[in-house]
Amino acid sequence: GLNSPLDEVNGVGRVVLVNQEDTSTRDKWELDFSTLKGSIEQDLAQRDFTIDAMAVDLEEIVSHPLPPSEGRDLGKRDKVPLGFTILIDPFKGWDDIQKGVIRVVTETAFPSDPVRLLRAVRLAAELDFSVDTETETLIRRYCQLIASVAGERVREELLLLLAMPQAGQLLAYLDELGLLTAVIPELAQAKGVQQPRVHFWDVFDHSIKTVVAVDFLLGQGTWEYAGEEVLAAVPWSDALSQHFERGVSSGSTRRSTLKLAALLHDIAKPQTKAIDETGRARFLGHAKEGADIAVSILERLRFSAKEIKQVEVMVIHHLRPTQLSQYEVPSRRAIYRYFRDAGEAGVDILFLSLADHLATRGQYLDLAEWQEHAQIVEYVLARHFEEESLTVPPKLIDGHDLINIFGLNPGPEIKRILEVVREAQAAGEVTTREEALACIEHLLTSPPPKNK
CATH class of the missing domain: 1.10.110.30 (Hydrophobic Seed Protein)
Incomplete structure (x- = not known):
């Protein structure tokens, strides 16, 4: 097998044994070894928990093996169904x-x-x-x-x-154990920070409940404040299941980074809270500032660059889905701009917005408003998965065309013009190279809009 050191100072190493007869099963055993520290009882006393502080005498097992179906009666305990002849268990x-x-x-x-x-x-x-x-x-x-x-x-x-x-x-x-704010001290400031009446919980509890809501939406938990009709409105498909199972980095999936973003999405509300002239609490800029704080937290905890970027984008854009349209399906141009800015996190943010909605209203959820929100999310997801040309329009022209055909100089103006063409493609206004060139011609020859 393969072997590698885990803790050279304390003499701990690992051996990995792989099933050589059938490698397709990926069966493997990971065996950790450490140098004995005094007697076996003294060694076990340095373990973490009692369930990890047991041992067997290998010589006894080799000398007196038992069939797998048998075991030694250990007093009032049940027989150990592993063929152990002696269980060294000083801590029960x-x-x-x-x-x-x-x-x-x-x-x-x-x-x-x-x-x-x-x-x-x-x-x-x-x-x-x-x-x-x-x-x-x-x-x-x-x-x-x-x-x-x-x-x-x-x-x-x-x-x-x-x-x-x-x-x-x-x-x-x-x-409850004091560990969450010990790991992420920035969350402590959110405790007791009250929000507008539409919110059922303060900022801290809302953040926790948003993670609970994500569990509910992804089929990993329950939501005590709603029935089946709430979940029935949520879009789901094999494509979405595969999306959230996809790995982001070693040890993380899109599901786990979504929960992390849910926990941190309002992390800057305490710093940005202000009361307007009507007496209503406002949190202007909390998404942008929250993204910066989230990055700082995750860098401190040594998350990977991909994980950090994923959470940063989700936090900074977590309000975008509710801004796509007012009481109607979003335009193709709005959907294009959304995925242009959110990138591959766009799908995740849609579910974050749903979780945010549930964790805002709590037991006062309005079913009609919820169903309307879910329908917009379903529409945007359908456009994303079924119309690739909407979120990633095919290239009809490039910067070289603008330089060679229209005599433009390299610079930011080229990027701006290409973006105008891509938006027009997403909206269905431009579908061919000729139409793209005509669009640019019109853009370059039209007088600039007057400032009012």
């Missing part, structure tokens, strides 16, 4: 497995490696276990230590949490 990890409990081995486990603070919640979610009450108390006590962990390790745990069903509920649980 087997009991905790049977009870479905994540319990820390010792109080020093978190200070010795604070990433375990997040791992406790993640393991509980993965295994459908619960975190022991005393362990929760220790997490609250040591939660601020997460700031000392390398950003890469925090990113890995955060992405694993976001990839799970009910990720929004997990984020709410992290907040």
Whole structure:
């Protein structure tokens, strides 16, 4: 097999064994080895949780193998159905497995490696276990230590949490434990920041609920404030399913980056809040400023450039879908401009806008308004997936044509003219090269509009 060091200082390495007889199955075993630190009991005492602090005597297994269907009776416990002859379990990890409990081995486990603070919640979610009450108390006590962990390790745990069903509920649980604002301190400012009456929650709770709503829309959770008729209005297809399964970077998919953007989309509302002359709260510029803050957060946590760009674009344009049209289907030109600016994140932003809508109205959701919003999203998605020429018009002319035919000099004017032609193509006003050239001729010979 392949081997690689994981922690040379502490003598930890990994061996990967691959099924050589049938490589098509991609079956593999990852075995981690570490140098023994004192006795086996002393070594296990340095593990994170009791369910990870068990061992077997390999010599005993080799010397006295048992058929896979048998096991040794361990007192009042059930037989271990793995053929173990002796289970070394000084911290009762087997009991905790049977009870479905994540319990820390010792109080020093978190200070010795604070990433375990997040791992406790993640393991509980993965295994459908619960975190022991005393362990929760220790997490609250040591939660601020997460700031000392390398950003890469925090990113890995955060992405694993976001990839799970009910990720929004997990984020709410992290907040109960004091971990969410320890990982992202910028979120703390959003607590208690009230919004206009149309909003059911303050900025912080709205942000969490937006992630819960994303889970609901993507089939990974429930929304307690609405029935089946709300979900029935949401467009879905195999193409959308494949879109959100697509990887963004190592360890992340478009689904997980959408949830991340949902958490951060209003991160700048506390800084941009102002009260207008009518007494209404306004958050002018919060999307642009929020995108800058989101980039800063994700850079600190060592997210990849692709992940950061994806979230940045979603945050800065999260209001665009509701601005595409007023009570009617968007024009072809508006749809073109939307995908021109949002790029490949345009699909994701449409779902972010739906989640934002649910997390704004809460239990006061107006079904007719929701269905209208969903219909516009469905229309834009249909144009995107069914009419590639709308969002990516075929090239009819290029900069060389403008220089050679119209005698223009290289510069930003060429870019502006080509964009005018592409918009005209998207609108269906230009379909051939001849029409494109005529459009440019008209543009160059028409007098500039007068400033009013």
